[in-house]
Amino acid sequence: MVLSQPTSQSFAQPFAQTPAPAPDASATDRMIFGRILALAAGDPVRSMTRALALTKVELAELAARHAPQFADTVAALADRTEFGEDAIEEADLRAFLVEHGADGTDEERWLAAILARRSLEPNHLWQDMGFHDRSELNAMFRRHFPALVAMNAGDMKWKKFFYRQLCEREGLVLCKSPNCEVCDDVEVCFGEEAGDPLSTLSRLARGG
């Protein structure tokens, strides 16, 4: 028996599709900034200002808008806590991120500073931002930096993507190949970023 091929007509829907509800932007921001502040508040070595490259005043405003559960922790910081010296590439990365923000908001400026500082850390970026998995990091980029999501359509690891962009701006070529598909480093640039959240790892390290 020969089965007939489905036609476009056979897939026609009898009713108009209801569009999926837009993600709740406020809830996304509460998730984003709650995760970030939770990790920084538990940093055993650095102050929150130094961990996130933001002043106490900026952190207080951020907490008031999106993470009031940390308002008291921020208020308890010493008034003149330093947010630390920039690493060499930090200012360029911050500027690159601000340039590609969605709306020029304070949130984008704060995230640019935080991302530039946290990109210096040794783990996957989603871990060093305090997120529970990479999908939360991607949700942050979709909400506040959609132009970067479009530029990184191949889903390159975000740290690799940042530094590749900065190098290209300087006319530097770090790639071993002109084509990712035939490059030996494809796993390094695009491989899976598996792992546990840093909050889980530090709890396990404490025997919790």
Ligand code: SF4
């Ligand atoms: S996979 Fe190779 S060519 Fe592609 S971005 Fe990485 S280093 Fe460059």
